[in-house]
Amino acid sequence: MAARVLQQCVRSFARPSLRLCTRNVAVRATATPAVFIHRPLSFAAESPRTRLFGQSRISVGVFCRQYGDLPPLTLETIKERVMYVLKLYDKINPEKLQTSSHFMKDLGLDSLDQVEIIMAMEDEFGFEIPDAEAEKLMTPEEIVQYIADKKDVYE
Amino acid sequence: MRHSKLQQQVLVLYRQFLRAAQNKPGFIPRIRDEFRENARIKKTDVMHIEYLFRRGQRQLEQLRDANTKQLGSFSKPKGSG
Numbered sequence: 001m002a003a004r005v006l007q008q009c010v011r012s013f014a015r016p017s018l019r020l021c022t023r024n025v026a027v028r029a030t031a032t033p034a035v036f037i038h039r040p041l042s043f044a045a046e047s048p049r050t051r052l053f054g055q056s057r058i059s060v061g062v063f064c065r066q067y068g069d070l071p072p073l074t075l076e077t078i079k080e081r082v083m084y085v086l087k088l089y090d091k092i093n094p095e096k097l098q099t100s101s102h103f104m105k106d107l108g109l110d111s112l113d114q115v116e117i118i119m120a121m122e123d124e125f126g127f128e129i130p131d132a133e134a135e136k137l138m139t140p141e142e143i144v145q146y147i148a149d150k151k152d153v154y155e
Numbered sequence: 156m157r158h159s160k161l162q163q164q165v166l167v168l169y170r171q172f173l174r175a176a177q178n179k180p181g182f183i184p185r186i187r188d189e190f191r192e193n194a195r196i197k198k199t200d201v202m203h204i205e206y207l208f209r210r211g212q213r214q215l216e217q218l219r220d221a222n223t224k225q226l227g228s229f230s231k232p233k234g235s236g
Contacts, residue, residue: 110194111158111162111166112166112169112187112190112191112194115166115169115170115173116173119170119173119174131163131166131167131170135158135163135166
């Protein structure tokens with residue numbers, strides 16, 4: 001199975017595509033480490049030979065880089081993360097929290113708390129939210145929409 | 156929710172304080188308490204607010220200085236003395 005995976009890796013490498021071994025990353029549970037590729041075209045000819053090698057590493061010559069990345073953002077995951085962060089905030093009662101609850105009118109927070117909440121969101125999602133736009137975000141739903149907007153998440 | 160210019164400046168200052176104090180232990184509770192306490196001032200008392208705002212800016216500069224490491228305080232235990 002590892003050999004078949006290697007073959008897929010080589011073929012996707014030989015094709016000038018950006019999605020480098022993305023199928024492999026999902027298929028391989030444990031990281032079989034990198035194998036070094038010399039020349040993509042000539043390697044395709046050698047591929048029957050790699051079937052024999054199977055698990056061996058250095059003797060085969062294919063380099064397949066596995067890029068680590070964060071899990072993809074969807075509206076659902078953004079909403080879960082936003083609600084999770086809000087539940088951790090000590091001034092919010094987790095039972096009363098809904099996606100449509102207004103921070104000031106329903107939850108009784110004030111503008112200083114709202115600043116803290118937006119900062120927590122910035123830390124969670126890893127990007128800066130400018131002040132002009134931050135002061136308009138008054139419900140969890142609006143925060144989710146804003147982040148989806150900024151991160152280009154469509155459904 | 157329309158904030159006046161001064162209110163917006165105060166909120167920006169609050170944000171800057173929280174950011175600056177992130178890696179320095181002991182500042183965050185003090186900052187939060189101070190801002191919370193002064194939030195009670197009436198909106199019309201502009202002189203006082205502006206005074207506190209300037210004071211806050213100077214304190215922010217002190218906080219940002221690399222030599223400031225942490226904040227601690229003494230408190231008198233209840234029931235003694």
